Amino acid sequence: xxxxxxxxxNISEGRNREVIEACVDQVRNTAGVTLLDYxxxxxxxxxxxxxxxxxxxxxxxxxxxxxKAAELIDLNxxxxxxxxxxxxxxxxxxxLKDCTKEETVEYxxxxxxxxxxxxxxxxxxxxxxxxAPHRVNLADIRRGQFEGMAEKVKDPMWTxxxxxxxxxxxxxxxxxxxxxxxVAFNINLSTDDVNIAKAIAKIIRRKNGGFDCVKSxxxxxxxxxxxxxxxxxxKYAQVxxxxxxxxxxxxxxxxxxxxxxxxxxxxxxTGTEIIGLTPMxxxxxxxxxxxxxxxxxxxxxxxxxxxx
Amino acid sequence: xxxxxxxxxNISEGRNREVIEACVDQVRNTAGVTLLDYxxxxxxxxxxxxxxxxxxxxxxxxxxxxxKAAELIDLNxxxxxxxxxxxxxxxxxxxLKDCTKEETVEYxxxxxxxxxxxxxxxxxxxxxxxxAPHRVNLADIRRGQFEGMAEKVKDPMWTxxxxxxxxxxxxxxxxxxxxxxxVAFNINLSTDDVNIAKAIAKIIRRKNGGFDCVKSxxxxxxxxxxxxxxxxxxKYAQVxxxxxxxxxxxxxxxxxxxxxxxxxxxxxxTGTEIIGLTPMxxxxxxxxxxxxxxxxxxxxxxxxxxxx
Numbered sequence: 030x031x032x033x034x035x036x037x038x039n040i041s042e043g044r045n046r047e048v049i050e051a052c053v054d055q056v057r058n059t060a061g062v063t064l065l066d067y068x069x070x071x072x073x074x075x076x077x078x079x080x081x082x083x084x085x086x087x088x089x090x091x092x093x094x095x096x097k098a099a100e101l102i103d104l105n106x107x108x109x110x111x112x113x114x115x116x117x118x119x120x121x122x123x124x125l126k127d128c129t130k131e132e133t134v135e136y137x138x139x140x141x142x143x144x145x146x147x148x149x150x151x152x153x154x155x156x157x158x159x160x161a162p163h164r165v166n167l168a169d170i171r172r173g174q175f176e177g178m179a180e181k182v183k184d185p186m187w188t189x190x191x192x193x194x195x196x197x198x199x200x201x202x203x204x205x206x207x208x209x210x211x212v213a214f215n216i217n218l219s220t221d222d223v224n225i226a227k228a229i230a231k232i233i234r235r236k237n238g239g240f241d242c243v244k245s246x247x248x249x250x251x252x253x254x255x256x257x258x259x260x261x262x263x264k265y266a267q268v269x270x271x272x273x274x275x276x277x278x279x280x281x282x283x284x285x286x287x288x289x290x291x292x293x294x295x296x297x298x299t300g301t302e303i304i305g306l307t308p309m310x311x312x313x314x315x316x317x318x319x320x321x322x323x324x325x326x327x328x329x330x331x332x333x334x335x336x337x
Numbered sequence: 338x339x340x341x342x343x344x345x346x347n348i349s350e351g352r353n354r355e356v357i358e359a360c361v362d363q364v365r366n367t368a369g370v371t372l373l374d375y376x377x378x379x380x381x382x383x384x385x386x387x388x389x390x391x392x393x394x395x396x397x398x399x400x401x402x403x404x405k406a407a408e409l410i411d412l413n414x415x416x417x418x419x420x421x422x423x424x425x426x427x428x429x430x431x432x433l434k435d436c437t438k439e440e441t442v443e444y445x446x447x448x449x450x451x452x453x454x455x456x457x458x459x460x461x462x463x464x465x466x467x468x469a470p471h472r473v474n475l476a477d478i479r480r481g482q483f484e485g486m487a488e489k490v491k492d493p494m495w496t497x498x499x500x501x502x503x504x505x506x507x508x509x510x511x512x513x514x515x516x517x518x519x520v521a522f523n524i525n526l527s528t529d530d531v532n533i534a535k536a537i538a539k540i541i542r543r544k545n546g547g548f549d550c551v552k553s554x555x556x557x558x559x560x561x562x563x564x565x566x567x568x569x570x571x572k573y574a575q576v577x578x579x580x581x582x583x584x585x586x587x588x589x590x591x592x593x594x595x596x597x598x599x600x601x602x603x604x605x606x607t608g609t610e611i612i613g614l615t616p617m618x619x620x621x622x623x624x625x626x627x628x629x630x631x632x633x634x635x636x637x638x639x640x641x642x643x644x645x
Contacts, residue, residue, distance in 0.1 A: 035640065065643055081640065125640060210640075284628055300631040309617060309641045312628075316620040319627035320592055323608040332343065332389065332433060332518075333617045333641065335373055 033126040034133055035065075035081040035210065036091055040098050041113045043069040043076050048101045053078055055093035061086025065306065074109025075118070079306070081125060084132075088140045091120055095148045099200035104175040114171045114178050115150065115201035121208045125308055127328075133207040134158045141191050141205040151182070151192025151202040158206035160190055167204055175201045209242075209274040212311050213304035216268040216287050220296045223249040226266035229290050233270070233283055240286075242278035244271040265299070272311070281315035309333075341434040342441055343373075343389040343518065344399055348406045349421045351377040351384050356409045361386055363401035369394025373614065382417025383426070387614070389433060392440075396448045399428055403456045407508035412483040422479045422486050423458065423509035429516045433616055435636075441515040442466045449499050449513040459490070459500030459510040466514035468498055475512055483509045517550075517582040520619050521612035524576040524595050528604045531557040534574035537598050541578070541591055548594075550586035552579040573607070580619070589623035617641075 042048045049069055053076075056064050062082030069076040080090060095117045102116035122140065124133040134157050141152035159165040163186065173181045178196045181187050188194050189202055196202045218226055226247030233239040246269050254262040268287060272280060288298050313327050328334050350356045357377055361384075364372050370390030377384040388398060403425045410424035430448065432441040442465050449460035467473040471494065481489045486504045489495050496502050497510055504510045526534055534555030541547040554577050562570040576595060580588060596606050621635050636642050 033644070063643055065640070081643070280628060298629060300629045302631055303633055303638060306638055306640050309621075309639050312624040312639070313617075313620055315628055316624040320588060320620075320623055321606060321608045323610055325611055330611060330614055331617050331620070332373070332614050335371055335389070336341070336644070 031126075032084055032128040032132070033081055034084050034087050034128055034136065035079070035123040035125050036062075036087045036120065037077060037079050037123070038091060038094055038120040039118045040076050040078070040094070040102065041074065041104060041107050041109070041116055041118050042098075042102050043074040043109065044071050049076050051101060052076070052094055052097050055097045056080045056090045059086060059090035059093060062090045070111070072109065073111035074107060075111045075113065084128070084136045087122065088136060088143065091140055092143050092147055095120070095144045095150060095203065099148050099150055099197060103199040104201045105199060107175070112168070112171050112174055113201075114173075114175050115197075115203040116199070117144075117150070117203045118171075118201075119155075119167060119204045120144075121156065121206060123208060123210050125210065130157055130207060130209065137205050137207045138190075141203075144203060144205065145191035148200075149192075150197045150200050151189035151195060153202060153204045154190045154206050155204045156206040156208040170204055178202055209276065210308050210311070212272040212275055212280065212307045214270045214272050214280060214283070215302040215304065216270065216284065217250070217299045217301065218266045218268070218291060218296050219299050220266050220294070221249065221264040222294075223247055223266045225291070225294050225296055226268050229287055230268050230270075232290050233268070233286055240278040240283060242272060242274040243283060244273060245269060275308075275311040275314065279314045279318070280311055281318045284315075339434075340392055340436040340440070341389055342392050342395050342436055342444065343387065343431040343433050344370075344395045344428065345385060345387050345431070346399060346402055346428040347426045348384050348386070348402070348410065349382065349412060349415050349417070349424055349426050350406075350410050351382040351417065352379050357384050359409060360384070360402055360405050363405045364388045364398045367394060367398035367401060370398045378419070380417065381419035382415060383419045383421065392436070392444045395430065396444060396451060399448055400451050400455055403428070403452045403458060403511065407456050407458055407505060411507040412509045413507060415483070420476070420479050420482050421509075422481075422483050423505075423511040424507070425452075425458070425511045426479075426509075427463075427475060427512045428452075429464065429514060431516060431518050433518065438465055438515060438517065445513050445515045449511075452511060452513065453499035456508075457500075458505045458508050459497035459503060461510060461512045462498045462514050463512045464514040464516040478512055486510055517584065518616050518619070520580040520583055520588065520615045522578045522580050522588060522591070523610040523612065524578065524592065525558070525607045525609065526574045526576070526599060526604050527607050528574050528602070529557065529572040530602075531555055531574045533599070533602050533604055534576050537576050537595055538578075540598050541576070541594055548586040548591060550580060550582040551591060552581060553577060583616075583619040583622065587622045587626070588619055589626045592623075 065079040067078040098116040122137045137158040230245040230247040231237040234243045234245045373387040375386040406424040430445045445466040538553040538555040539545040542553045
């Protein structure tokens with residue numbers, strides 16, 4: 030079976046349709062990759078592109094995208110709410126199938142080197158690809174933004190991994206790295222007391238002693254009345270979760286702990302939601318747990334895997 | 338997304354390697370299909386081939402296989418334990434992806450007509466494609482086997498759907514039809530009393546008032562000692578199930594009813610097994626139930642589906 034990786038580049042343009050389409054075209058026109066989605070935010074002045082394919086195809090598309098973004102986007106004239114340091118601001122690679130984290134780290138280093146060599150943009154390796162612990166977190170690398178980076182990179186702590194102590198005069202610099210697939214997962218509760226959702230969010234997240242690969246927060250969701258469907262206006266508390274590595278912290282475990290903690294307040298789980306995309310494996314793992322499925326080999330026993 | 342169907346032809350040769358490989362080659366050499374598996378049983382003198390692909394590709398491969406089987410297999414000289422009526426004995430089509438049961442019934446009729454026109458083998462439509470209720474069940478169609486079919490087809494009740502009241506002199510006739518994907522699913526119990534497994538099997542199967550799409554039986558599984566692993570010889574009762582249409586009777590519902598019934602005897606479910614292949618959907622449906630996942634669209638939200 031073929032290796033498949035996902036790539037979710039963010040470019041610093043969310044308003045000019047022509048520029049956005051010209052960048053997305055670099056993905057569309059590269060062999061071996063499939064464009065999954067792209068969306069733009071005008072106030073952030075930023076677009077997120079999602080595609081996947083063979084490692085070779087993904088690297089080719091990302092290099093082409095880096096070149097086109099550098100050609101069309103000048104950070105000296107960029108304004109928007111979202112922090113940014115480059116035309117192609119960040120370019121994560123995500124192992125999806127038959128590809129380890131270690132291999133994907135290797136691909137990210139090849140990609141970083143190619144973007145520097147072929148587009149002349151200095152590269153920071155981040156997340157699982159970082160060359161030092163203080164360079165894991167994107168927010169730390171990007172602090173100071175485009176306007177401050179030319180000065181920041183002179184500090185040996187912040188020399189780019191490829192390109193040396195400089196930035197591209199208009200395209201800035203780019204963070205490239207491997208991260209695990211992220212699943213956006215919400216758990217809805219039978220209460221409108223947001224404090225219960227906030228308390229559970231604290232219990233399950235790493236930051237406060239919870240699961241290593243959970244980031245979470247509690248929100249109050251207000252639903253307007255829908256007269257056609259006969260649904261009155263109502264509110265409910267929601268635990269909103271980013272599962273940052275479901276291979277280490279699976280969905281079912283977070284749901285079961287949430288149920289157990291909610292009982293403390295006489296509250297139960299009314300439903301859950303996955304927002305956007307998820308790898309199949311995140312759901313199959315939970316299914317195996319609940320069905321008590323033994324010795325199941327998803328790669329060999331799920332028919333669809335023979336088509337990938 | 339592309340329509341994908343599966344095909345599981347059975348040919349009446351399970352001993353002669355050259356003949357088996359020549360038949361399997363018809364699948365291997367057809368564009369648009371993927372060979373998943375093939376296995377032969379010498380005492381049955383029969384081989385089962387599993388492949389999938391586009392409807393067009395699958396029909397082309399099945400017609401090529403029917404021709405090759407008719408060329409190389411002479412039922413006048415066939416001996417084996419398994420009942421059979423044709424060189425290509427039975428050829429089910431199974432909808433896997435973006436393809437309804439109704440569409441697959443249509444494909445099976447096209448396939449039956451093509452096998453008659455291009456290979457001269459009379460065809461019975463069976464299962465969901467049957468032209469009358471008494472012709473749904475393969476065992477009923479095949480009763481009398483190859484040796485009795487030339488006489489049987491003269492009865493208007495048993496005229497083949499394509500080819501009229503005759504059989505091919507050496508290749509007999511073939512049953513072609515649509516059936517839903519079948520999942521072979523075992524539930525293991527915390528008891529060695531096989532009567533409890535047999536009682537639960539009766540409760541859950543249609544035959545005795547249970548779920549419409551469940552066939553099941555109870556067995557005693559005897560495991561030999563494994564000294565290396567330190568596992569002593571032991572026995573346990575197993576409910577062995579054929580899920581004949583998981584879109585109508587899902588796996589989780591059978592597991593939950595089995596757990597509830599087992600409690601009647603103070604017994605619990607120790608684990609489950611899926612034997613062989615399953616469509617992804619059979620597991621995703623159960624995952625949605627247990628995670629209480631709302632408004633989930635597997636086609637749009639599971640990344641791998643964009644590659645199929």
